[in-house]
Amino acid sequence: MSLVLKLKDLLGPDAVLTEPADVAAYIEDWRGRYKGPALCVVLPASTAQVAAVVQAAVQASVPVLPQGGNTSLCGGAVPAPDGTPPIVISLARMRRIRAIDAANNSMEVEAGCVLAAIQQAAAEQGRLYPVSLGAEGSCQIGGNIATNAGGTGVLRYGNTRDNVLGLEVVLPDGQVWNGLYRLRKNNTGLDLKHLFIGSEGTLGVITAATLKLHPLPTAHAMAWLAVSTPQAALEMLGRFQQRCGATLSAFEMLNDVQLQIVLDHVPGRRAPLPASHPWHVLVELADTGRRELLDQVLQEVLEQGVAEGLVDDAVVAASGAQREAMWQVRHSVSEGNKKAGLGLNTDCAVPVSAVPQFIERATAAAHAVLPDLPIIVVAHLGDGNVHFIPLVPFPQWQALPERDAVAARIKHAIDQVAYELGGTFSAEHGIGQVLTEEMAQFKPAVEIAMMHGIKRMLDPRDLFNPGRLLPSPPSQQ
Amino acid sequence: MSLVLKLKDLLGPDAVLTEPADVAAYIEDWRGRYKGPALCVVLPASTAQVAAVVQAAVQASVPVLPQGGNTSLCGGAVPAPDGTPPIVISLARMRRIRAIDAANNSMEVEAGCVLAAIQQAAAEQGRLYPVSLGAEGSCQIGGNIATNAGGTGVLRYGNTRDNVLGLEVVLPDGQVWNGLYRLRKNNTGLDLKHLFIGSEGTLGVITAATLKLHPLPTAHAMAWLAVSTPQAALEMLGRFQQRCGATLSAFEMLNDVQLQIVLDHVPGRRAPLPASHPWHVLVELADTGRRELLDQVLQEVLEQGVAEGLVDDAVVAASGAQREAMWQVRHSVSEGNKKAGLGLNTDCAVPVSAVPQFIERATAAAHAVLPDLPIIVVAHLGDGNVHFIPLVPFPQWQALPERDAVAARIKHAIDQVAYELGGTFSAEHGIGQVLTEEMAQFKPAVEIAMMHGIKRMLDPRDLFNPGRLLPSPPSQQ
The missing domain is CATH 3.30.43.10 (Uridine Diphospho-n-acetylenolpyruvylglucosamine Reductase, domain 2)
Known part of the structure; x- marks a missing residue:
């Protein structure tokens, strides 16, 4: 048969x-x-x-x-x-929410559950599943886990990895591992779920997971800030962290190029501030307490920032609708960028303290290859993740000789800058099929060798998503 | 030579x-x-x-x-x-704090740094290293990492695992793996640090680590509550979580037996409440904002609890000294228990929602072996970790025939109850040499087989802390 x-x-x-x-x-x-x-x-x-x-x-x-x-x-x-x-x-047919244990702040879901459905089910119990990203209406939790998805909630709640308590996995030998623990503490041997989180399908098939839930914030405060430099944004981040602690739930930065693209290409988006500024910051506080307190703290920190010359202008969202409109500007960057030209997307993270230097040096590195390219910067500044995107206008891209090689050279030069600053060439998007070469270049050989050892142990015949995540082992190179 | x-x-x-x-x-x-x-x-x-x-x-x-x-x-x-x-x-001589990057909220330390020294160095920069436990004056960060130490900060900040960004490890083949990443996001292959965290010295020697720091809370509020049942404590936990969100930083529960032992055996400890009550809860809020706000929220939730009949009595710490005195009662349990008798210590965790049932059934299981034993309960209720400790008075212990076997039977019966409730026999203390048998009994065979595979890959000659953490592999049993 x-x-x-x-x-x-x-x-x-x-x-x-x-x-x-x-x-x-x-x-x-x-x-x-x-x-x-x-x-x-x-x-x-x-x-x-x-x-x-x-x-x-x-x-x-x-x-x-x-x-x-x-x-x-x-x-x-x-x-x-x-x-x-x-x-x-x-996994699309496996979309059952198997159980919610509100008192334990956990839920057990099948791998095919769409992220937004999980957020919704949690909210109905007064709980938050905190991972949030642009694709949440269609991405599935199994994929989120297999790629350790990041997004805009990482600053406060961590990556997907930090919100998984347990896993069920079909291993490459066909056995089912039931590791659906729903415990906050469990020191019984190696914590194997972390092997599968971020393994991109190379070590088995994740079929279900136990997720960590959080109290659902009931109050939000948000502001849009204009600043002169990434360094000023960084200093404001420090002030917000010190003053707001865990209520600081988002700190996103974009440059004027990015904002202008959204305004030009995405219908219905409006500039939050009247004048033009080189750098913009979206800051959100969220808590389970009273909204007035959050607004008050937000105002205090902003006023201090203005007084210190760090903030050039700012507006606080006066309503849920205004807050939503600010988020929409941020969430429209992919749509806008797709229309504006050929974006040479990168996904670097560096230590938060090194972000200003990274942007400066990456700009020089990109311009050394193609001078005068407009540069889009959209960053999860709170966790050091900068999407640094040189933008090639479509006509220029079509006319470019050896354009794929040029694009690769530019991206690699940017990744190299991140590396030199103690950073990474893939913060949240993973490796897939496009970054295995960067892996081979930037990760220590001893680390890659351990990964190959684990791959060989679990999938000795290399049948699970072969050629992805890991560079070829030495013998095959 | x-x-x-x-x-x-x-x-x-x-x-x-x-x-x-x-x-x-x-x-x-x-x-x-x-x-x-x-x-x-x-x-x-x-x-x-x-x-x-x-x-x-x-x-x-x-x-x-x-x-x-x-x-x-x-x-x-x-x-x-x-x-x-x-x-x-x-590792005691390797106690250098190599670097603190305050803007990145990270620090790099050598494995021999004492936990309290790390907390202190972080505090000097206005930062918090949040892992806190009884042994913090002498335990070292390398050991904390190798055992994924827990403690009283887990509810808010997670275990040691959640506060490690990167590791340096001498592998069993003598190579040094420099994985001292200091990034919040880094999706570049398998996240190998998690293999070594909790490996108890079986996979190499951790020599240094990059730790995650947090804003240093500047305001604290604390209360001591008396409740009638663990279920009432659990319901108060839910109310505090919903109302206080991330400012809830400790939620510890102890029974009257435990409190009385501390009062009887540890000089200088005083009862926080005048009358006797069956169950006690220590709750702490911490934030970077103003203390009055915390006190106000604490009062509100307590008054609600009293009105609902969940709280029988309560006192709010009016000063830092009172707060310190409450913590001292909690931190004196090991000292008191050591003097009170032979404690059959266990370290189970169950889903938070199952804690009341666990205590009830574990009591029955222990009494089925030795009726009428006093039972000490001291729990990190916020994370489901219950130290359930049948106490054998010293004279009875000395007179007990086959006492080691009886002790093992009682502990195993308690672990069995945890297992049946979806819990674990080792929440935060690890396995060491005493719990490898429980591993073999309670962990799925497929999971243990993966652990053995990893051990064989990294330490094929079984030279690193042999016989610890893992049960013997099938061929040697």
Whole structure:
């Protein structure tokens, strides 16, 4: 019996897609940059079915590619153009919220749950699931975990990794590991969930998770600040951290280029401040107490900032609608940038203290390759994550000789600056298929060797998302 | 040349101890329960020296036992009575604070730094290193990391694991892994630091770490509550979490037996409330804002609790001295319990929602073995960690036939109750040499097999703290 027939036997015929029209959405990423053939796409409805698929795939020596909402920015969740076409395992049918334990501040969910549905279910119990990102309406929690998704809540609540208590994983040998702990403290041997968080499908298929919930903030305060330099923004961050402690829930920075692109290309977005300024900061406080207290603290810190010459202008959101409008400007950057030109996206993080230096040196590095490129900067300043994006206008991009090589050179030069400042070339987007070379260049050899050792131990035949996350081991280079 | 001579050659003669009087403090735990011979104790002063010791040990096939402040409660940091006597590597001379980056809220420290010194250095920069535990005056950060130490700050700031950004480790093959990242976001492959955090010296020697710092709270409010049942305490926890959000920094519960022991056995401790009550809660709020606001919120929640019949009596600390006195009662439990009898210490955690049921069922399970034993309960209720301690008065203990077996039976019965409620037999103390059997019983076989796989990969000759943390692999059982 062929593998596809066997899979239809195991899952039912409607859970195994092979027609080009049916598989199209699963084998190409949402931006249309990466695409490759698949043997088929399967849609298991239970952990047992995932295990059965894995066992059948391994027996037939066919690679396996777990897929969540297919919102990766690194081509990590679609088949490679070459090599044996894999079975794509979509978790989309496994979207049950298995349990919410409000008193324990935890919930157990299947991997295919959409992030926004999880946020919603938590909110209905007066709880917060704090990971928040642009793709939250379609990305799935399994993918969030497999890539350790970041977003705008990291400053206060950490990455996805920090909000996972336990995991259920189908291992590459087809066994199910039930590690669905829902404990805050559990010092019983190695904490293996951390191996799978961020493993990008290379070590097995995450089928369910226990998530950590938090009290749902009931009061918010927000301001939009104009500052002259990233250094001034950094000093304001320090003042907000000292004064507001854990109520500081977002501290986002963008430059004027970024703001102008949003205003020019995304309908309905309006400038929060009247005049033009080189740098902008969005700051949010959130708490379970009273809104007046937050507004008062926000005002105090802003006034101090103005008095010290750090803040050039500022506006405090006077209503929920104004707050929403400020967030919309921030959340519209991807949409705007896509229309404005070819963005050479990077995803560096550096120590927070080094952000101003990073921006200065990365600008010089990019301009050394292509002078005068406009530079978009949009940063989660609170956690040192800077999306530094040289923008090539479309006509210039079309006319550029060897444009892919030039783009790679510019991105690598930026990553190199981050590296020299103790930073990373991938803060929150992961590695996927596009950054394995950077891994080989920037990570210590001893660290990569350990990763290969773990990969060999769990997936000795290299069938799980092969070629992703890790550079080729020495013997294959 | 003998190995000891070689080590003296490498480190200098005063850094290699062999005289019984010199090694005595390193080969027995502080409670005097576990002891074993060592080939020698070495005191390296640098990472390079640690690597040299490891290389020499591995070449000679002699086991290695890394040791911090020797404050383990599980016999994890002293030699075993049998097997080849190891080289004890004490990190005590590596106590340099290498760097503090206040703007990045991080600091880099060597493994031998005492926890209290780290807290102090952070405070001098207006920052908090939030891990706090009874042994903080002598435990070392390397040991904290190797055991993922918990303590009283977990509710708000997480365990040690959550406060480590990067590690430097001498691996079992003598290579140094420099993973001293100081980033909040870094999605570049597997996050290997989590393998070493909690590995109890079985995977290498942690020589340095980058720690996460937090804003230093400047205002505190604290109350002592009397409640009738653990369920009432749990409901008050929920109210405090909803109302106080992240300012809730401690929520500790103890029963009357525990309080009475502290009052009877520790000089200078006084009862916070006049009358006797079955259950007591210590609640603390901390923030960077104004103290009056905290006191006000605390009062509001308490008044609500009294009105709802959840709180029987309460007192709010009116000064820093009163707050300190309340904490002293809590921090005196180990001292008191040591004098009161033979405590059958356990370290379970269950989902927070299951704590009342755990206490009820564990009491029945202990009394099924030895009826009428007094039971000490002291719990980090906020994170579900209950130290449930049947107390055998010394005369009864001395007279007990087969007392070690009886003690083991009682502890195992308690661990079994935790297991049935989705809990763990070791929340914060780790495994060491005393809980490997419980590991074998309570952890899924597939999980233990993965741990063995990692151990084999990094330490194929089983020379690093052998026999600790993991149960014997199947072939050796």
